Amino acid sequence: MNVSSWLVTLNGDEITLYLIAASAMMLACLGLVFYYLRRARLIEDMPTSRIRSAAQGYVELIGTVSRSEMAEMVAPLSGIPCVWFDYKVQRYRRAGKSGHWHTITQGTSKQCFQIDDGTGTCSVNPQGAEVITEHSRTWHGDSEMPRYRVRNNNPILRVLRGHRYRYIEKFIYIHDVVYALGHFQSSGGGRQIPSHHELMGAVIREWKQNYQQLLQRFDSNNKGEIDLQEWEQVRQAASKEAEIRHRRLSNMPTTYTLSNTTNKRHPFIISTHSQRKLSEKFRCYAVVSLITSLFSGYFLIILADKL
Structure with a gap:
């Protein structure tokens, strides 16, 4: 048909x-x-x-x-x-x-x-x-x-x-x-690395999650809290840690x-x-x-x- x-x-x-x-x-x-x-x-x-x-x-x-x-x-x-x-x-x-x-x-x-x-x-x-x-x-x-x-x-x-x-x-x-x-x-290879300020803030937030350990490390006067002077020490330590992390990230392939x-x-x-x-x-x-x-x-x- x-x-x-x-x-x-x-x-x-x-x-x-x-x-x-x-x-x-x-x-x-x-x-x-x-x-x-x-x-x-x-x-x-x-x-x-x-x-x-x-x-x-x-x-x-x-x-x-x-x-x-x-x-x-x-x-x-x-x-x-x-x-x-x-x-x-x-x-x-x-x-x-x-x-x-x-x-x-x-x-x-x-x-x-x-x-x-x-x-x-x-x-x-x-x-x-x-x-x-x-x-x-x-x-x-x-x-x-x-x-x-x-x-x-x-x-x-x-x-x-x-x-x-x-x-x-x-x-x-x-x-x-x-x-x-x-x-x-x-x-x-150094790409997309957070700034030093961002890394420092991340370090402090991590430390705050374990506040008792933070007190043991920085509460030098044993008051059970971190005063302004001790917080300055926290920031200095966090700054050094941020530098270490920045170098580590920069060296990644x-x-x-x-x-x-x-x-x-x-x-x-x-x-x-x-x-x-x-x-x-x-x-x-x-x-x-x-x-x-x-x-x-x-x-x-x-x-x-x-x-």
């Missing part, structure tokens, strides 16, 4: 429903066109920062995943060593003559990993990120958790063995080159982190694809969305003529 013959069989209410659906599809796809084009332009126009000299805020980094002091991570389904994983277990369910894959469990790792660009090492917190990786694995089995951590993509064997479960995993490996857009922040953004116009993206390939991918998505929108518009015109 061709489209014209199918349209003849529709009544007015059915045509109206298809009109609404086609309109929604056309508008949604048009929105996706601009969405993907904005992503592509952002990736193309954003200058790449170096970790050691990157400004605070939204930046673009490119670095190689390096080993960290954290325990080695393995993907839960395949047992493959990695620094990031996303997994999904699906079960095939039949509904009449057709069937579909239904997700029964899924998860994503939240552990930070490190990237190095030659100028410094940055800790990447993947929570909330849109991760686009070229590393993935799909295989099938007959139980909710895979018994064998190997690929089995032969459709004939799947039918014969009754493999009703599908396992999907995505990874980022050690030594992968990662492209990332996110919120960059550095701490330590600089640490760099990349994490999720608070601005919705600034996406948090982590990808193993190169900057150029990632931009091309988003432009291809925009073209596909535009074509789908045009087809929906054409279908919308045909339906409108039938009313």
